[in-house]
Amino acid sequence: MAVKKPRWVVEKEQAKKAASAETVWLFGLHAVRDALMNPARVKLRLIVTRNAADRLGEAIAVGGLEPEIADPRRFTAPLDPQSVHQGAALEVKPLDWGPLEAICASAPGEAPPRVLLLDRVSDPHNVGAILRSAEVFGACAVIAPHRHSAPETGALAKTASGALERQPYLRVTNLGRAIEALQGMGYVVLGLAGEAERTIEEALEGRREGPVALVLGAEGPGLREKTRETCDELVRIAFSGDFGSLNVSNAAAVALYASRR
Numbered sequence: 614m615a616v617k618k619p620r621w622v623v624e625k626e627q628a629k630k631a632a633s634a635e636t637v638w639l640f641g642l643h644a645v646r647d648a649l650m651n652p653a654r655v656k657l658r659l660i661v662t663r664n665a666a667d668r669l670g671e672a673i674a675v676g677g678l679e680p681e682i683a684d685p686r687r688f689t690a691p692l693d694p695q696s697v698h699q700g701a702a703l704e705v706k707p708l709d710w711g712p713l714e715a716i717c718a719s720a721p722g723e724a725p726p727r728v729l730l731l732d733r734v735s736d737p738h739n740v741g742a743i744l745r746s747a748e749v750f751g752a753c754a755v756i757a758p759h760r761h762s763a764p765e766t767g768a769l770a771k772t773a774s775g776a777l778e779r780q781p782y783l784r785v786t787n788l789g790r791a792i793e794a795l796q797g798m799g800y801v802v803l804g805l806a807g808e809a810e811r812t813i814e815e816a817l818e819g820r821r822e823g824p825v826a827l828v829l830g831a832e833g834p835g836l837r838e839k840t841r842e843t844c845d846e847l848v849r850i851a852f853s854g855d856f857g858s859l860n861v862s863n864a865a866a867v868a869l870y871a872s873r874r
Contacts, residue, residue, distance in 0.1 A: 649676030
């Protein structure tokens with residue numbers, strides 16, 4: 614008699630199968646150019662207007678795809694009508710960055726690693742902006758759960774302005790287990806909460822030379838209770854006066870800068 618597979622095994626196999634069939638349409642000159650130039654990106658189909666093809670000439674040659682030339686008045690890529698595609702769209706497979714443990718490991722001689730974790734941040738524009746900040750401030754990864762977070766989309770890639778091709782964006786099954794894995798690697802994990810007593814700078818006094826992970830929640834609800842409990846400490850961004858709160862993408866940039874200062 615055949616042994617019935619555990620539910621978690623079945624779900625993992627189903628998720629792997631779905632991921633293998635998934636494709637993403639990137640759009641906009643910057644996003645398409647950087648994806649074409651990325652040797653790690655699996656590229657499937659390129660649709661461009663004649664003008665966009667001229668502007669992307671070098672990238673198209675590197676990407677190795679034969680472009681389909683479209684009439685700018687009837688752009689044939691399956692995009693949302695509101696997408697600002699600039700005459701360029703590229704169908705790709707989502708990037709596979711590899712395991713968290715390899716991406717987030719400390720490298721001898723390099724600056725202490727910094728990681729951002731996103732707890733149910735689902736707006737692709739916010740995540741795209743966070744990826745840009747992560748690249749600028751040298752984070753080794755941005756980590757988010759598969760469920761209730763922004764997947765790779767054309768809107769995310771366009772907002773990231775190329776950072777999606779260079780900045781690891783890891784989607785994990787369970788954010789709590791990802792936090793625990795980082796703690797096991799020696800990371801100090803700080804959750805951002807406006808009501809916290811200590812600032813990021815105060816919590817990292819004497820600990821800046823080690824790896825640090827910063828956890829940000831969605832605007833409004835913030836961090837979930839389970840996430841709060843898993844963090845080593847809740848901290849806040851130092852501020853002047855009573856001015857409200859920062860957008861999550863701005864908070865990510867400020868938090869990363871504060872963790873390095």
